[in-house]
Amino acid sequence: MEHSDTATSAAHSTEAQGNGASTLTQVDRARRTDPAVLKDLLEKMLLVRRFEEKSAELYTLGKIGGFCHLYIGQEAVGVGAISTLSPDDYILCSYREHGHALVRGLDPGEIMAELCGKKSGVSKGKGGSMHLFDKTKGFMGGHGIVGGQIPLATGFAFASKYLKQHAVTLCFFGEAAVNIGSFHESLNLAALWKLPVVYICENNRFGMGTPVERASSLYDLSGKACAYNMARAYVDGMDVLAMRELVMEAVERARGDNAPMLIEARTYRFMGHSMSDPVHGHYRTKAEVEEQKRHDPIKMFTSTLETLGVINHDDVAELDKKVREIVEDAVAFSERSEEPDPMEIDTDVYTS
Amino acid sequence: MAMITYREALNQAMREEMHRDARVFLMGEEVGFYQGAYKVSKGLLDEFGPLRVLDTPITELGFTGLGVGAAMAGLRPIVEMMTFNFSILALDQIVNSAAKMLYMSGGQLPVPMVIRGPGGAGHQLAAQHSQALESWFCHVPGLKVVMPSTPADAKGLLKSAVRDNNTVVCIESEVLYGTRGEVPEGEHLVPLGLAEVKRSGRDATVIAHSKMVHVALDAATALAKEGIEIEVVDPRTLRPLDTETIFNSVRKTNRVVIVEEGWPYCGVGAQISDTIQLHTFDYLDAPILRVTGLDVPMPYAKNLEHMCLPDQARVIDAVHRVLYRTN
Ligand SMILES: Cc1ncc(C[n+]2csc(CCOP(=O)(O)OP(=O)(O)O)c2C)c(N)n1
Numbered sequence: 001m002e003h004s005d006t007a008t009s010a011a012h013s014t015e016a017q018g019n020g021a022s023t024l025t026q027v028d029r030a031r032r033t034d035p036a037v038l039k040d041l042l043e044k045m046l047l048v049r050r051f052e053e054k055s056a057e058l059y060t061l062g063k064i065g066g067f068c069h070l071y072i073g074q075e076a077v078g079v080g081a082i083s084t085l086s087p088d089d090y091i092l093c094s095y096r097e098h099g100h101a102l103v104r105g106l107d108p109g110e111i112m113a114e115l116c117g118k119k120s121g122v123s124k125g126k127g128g129s130m131h132l133f134d135k136t137k138g139f140m141g142g143h144g145i146v147g148g149q150i151p152l153a154t155g156f157a158f159a160s161k162y163l164k165q166h167a168v169t170l171c172f173f174g175e176a177a178v179n180i181g182s183f184h185e186s187l188n189l190a191a192l193w194k195l196p197v198v199y200i201c202e203n204n205r206f207g208m209g210t211p212v213e214r215a216s217s218l219y220d221l222s223g224k225a226c227a228y229n230m231a232r233a234y235v236d237g238m239d240v241l242a243m244r245e246l247v248m249e250a251v252e253r254a255r256g257d258n259a260p261m262l263i264e265a266r267t268y269r270f271m272g273h274s275m276s277d278p279v280h281g282h283y284r285t286k287a288e289v290e291e292q293k294r295h296d297p298i299k300m301f302t303s304t305l306e307t308l309g310v311i312n313h314d315d316v317a318e319l320d321k322k323v324r325e326i327v328e329d330a331v332a333f334s335e336r337s338e339e340p341d342p343m344e345i346d347t348d349v350y351t352s
Numbered sequence: 353m354a355m356i357t358y359r360e361a362l363n364q365a366m367r368e369e370m371h372r373d374a375r376v377f378l379m380g381e382e383v384g385f386y387q388g389a390y391k392v393s394k395g396l397l398d399e400f401g402p403l404r405v406l407d408t409p410i411t412e413l414g415f416t417g418l419g420v421g422a423a424m425a426g427l428r429p430i431v432e433m434m435t436f437n438f439s440i441l442a443l444d445q446i447v448n449s450a451a452k453m454l455y456m457s458g459g460q461l462p463v464p465m466v467i468r469g470p471g472g473a474g475h476q477l478a479a480q481h482s483q484a485l486e487s488w489f490c491h492v493p494g495l496k497v498v499m500p501s502t503p504a505d506a507k508g509l510l511k512s513a514v515r516d517n518n519t520v521v522c523i524e525s526e527v528l529y530g531t532r533g534e535v536p537e538g539e540h541l542v543p544l545g546l547a548e549v550k551r552s553g554r555d556a557t558v559i560a561h562s563k564m565v566h567v568a569l570d571a572a573t574a575l576a577k578e579g580i581e582i583e584v585v586d587p588r589t590l591r592p593l594d595t596e597t598i599f600n601s602v603r604k605t606n607r608v609v610i611v612e613e614g615w616p617y618c619g620v621g622a623q624i625s626d627t628i629q630l631h632t633f634d635y636l637d638a639p640i641l642r643v644t645g646l647d648v649p650m651p652y653a654k655n656l657e658h659m660c661l662p663d664q665a666r667v668i669d670a671v672h673r674v675l676y677r678t679n
């Protein structure tokens with residue numbers, strides 16, 4: 001996994017090589033994973049999917065406003081990665097973070113309430129879809145400026161090292177963020193100061209309407225780490241187990257040796273960039289999106305688990321029912337909640 | 353009381369606060385081995401070691417953002433800007449992360465951090481290295497901004513800034529580092545948000561901060577010879593502004609001149625002027641006048657540079673005009 005030179009710039013498709021040169025299939029990986037873990041991963045992916053579908057619905061109804069970026073298609077990345085963390089670890093994300101927040105265990109009702117601008121939201125209705133925070137869970141946002149969370153995550157890793165706390169920080173961002181200065185400045189600092197941080201680039205192929213090949217001179221994005229003498233790898237971000245195994249190694253190394261790493265997770269977004277962007281249009285065709293949906297991470301994983309007999313059709317239906325109820329409860333909680341008190345308008349600007 | 357330089361006062365403040373609280377650390381370009389570009393951090397690396405005094409690469413955006421993250425995680429960083437000219441590269445992290453984190457997180461995540469370093473005009477440093485940018489920071493809710501004019505204020509304000517739980521921008525004066533003044537021994541704190549009357553007088557109020565306090569005081573000495581007694585008010589903290597001290601002075605003198613080194617358009621003085629007219633309009637006997645830097649990038653040539661900066665003569669002229677004594 002150290003500097004996986006097998007990742008060539010020519011190879012790029014979401015179904016390409018797994019962890020670097022690994023040829024393991026998802027079935028192989030599932031065989032060596034605890035079935036309880038497998039079921040949990042599936043449940044979390046389903047929860048994120050159903051939650052996001054509901055978010056889209058509420059957006060269309062005008063209950064969610066502003067910019068709203070959905071995670072549909074990318075679930076395996078967040079679910080696989082975050083499943084490796086301890087409670088004391090930190091997570092920082094971009095604005096496309098509903099899924100990460102759910103997986104980290106933030107209350108679904110409080111997340112939905114935040115999306116709807118309610119006072120019971122995780123950020124008291126002051127943050128919205130792009131700014132979910134829960135300090136008690138080490139969930140440190142939800143950041144709206146592309147690349148803005150990358151120096152912050154590096155700072156969390158610095159603090160862990162300074163305080164000898166052994167926490168690891170996971171930092172998620174899109175592939176368009178690897179071109180921004182804050183990414184490069186952060187990677188240099190993390191490598192130079194040996195900070196326990198794992199940078200996870202979710203390459204969903206597009207920064208809004210710009211495909212990666214029109215934005216980055218380097219196609220093999222994890223190769224950016226080479227400039228900083230940092231370990232790197234790429235992974236099939238549609239495979240929740242490949243994701244989990246790679247991040248697990250990265251997290252262990254970060255925790256043990258304070259060694260940072262850059263991971264490129266190759267995935268695809270099935271929805272528009274945000275709710276105000278159509279699913280397909282100027283920058284991609286309907287056919288392309290349909291083709292990519294054949295690699296739906298949830299369908300793929302479900303069939304793996306069915307093949308191995310870890311679950312059957314009824315179990316899946318049961319799981320789906322369960323997460324739908326969680327989502328319905330979240331919506332009900334949000335609906336019951338009040339708007340923020342106008343008195344809150346100028347609190348939390350300064351603290352005493 | 354000890355006579356020490358402004359530079360030594362800042363150094364003492366950091367040393368004392370780093371001894372008091374192990375979570376305080378200093379980070380910036382050349383702060384360690386080189387002892388600071390302006391020697392403000394002299395001796396700190398030896399005393400506190402490389403984990404607490406960190407030389408950074410030239411990466412203002414990156415290390416400022418790292419500081420914000422570290423502060424969110426419970427540390428108390430002091431981030432040094434080699435000069436505030438370079439803070440422009442860090443503005444995204446200062447404005448979008450440090451200033452807004454508490455609010456966006458619904459009160460969960462304060463950012464107790466100090467961003468400090470020299471600002472203001474230097475000597476013949478030309479357009480990119482000679483500018484007063486305080487109004488940029490003052491504009492942003494969530495930030496506090498302090499600008500000491502004396503060694504005592506430098507020490508007291510910086511110590512308070514380190515202890516404050518918000519992000520405090522401390523803009524020092526490059527040309528005041530070598531100036532001496534009395535600084536109280538031992539624990540010396542100047543509360544944030546408290547102005548000081550640096551000279552009292554009855555005829556007109558001159559509000560000035562940082563280096564301009566000294567320009568105003570020189571003008572006061574000269575004006576006294578004409579029998580004009582001006583009151584020099586140094587806000588010390590530009591945000592939050594101590595309006596009470598300012599209003600009290602205005603109620604006494606009824607005439608106001610505001611001096612600042614920065615550009616006039618949307619400058620700090622524009623804000624102070626608005627605040628005064630709104631709350632003490634009936635006490636004013638003349639329009640408020642402002643003495644500012646000229647509305648141009650800083651030129652290099654000595655004579656042109658001199659024209660740009662507010663000086664004693666321009667302050668005296670403005671005071672004459674608010675007193676309607678022009679001839
Ligand atoms: C610095 C900055 N520039 C522009 C934008 C507007 N913007 C928001 S998201 C986005 C695309 C980012 O794409 P990527 O980083 O790949 O993440 P994704 O949205 O695909 O998850 C742009 C241009 C922004 N938020 N921040």
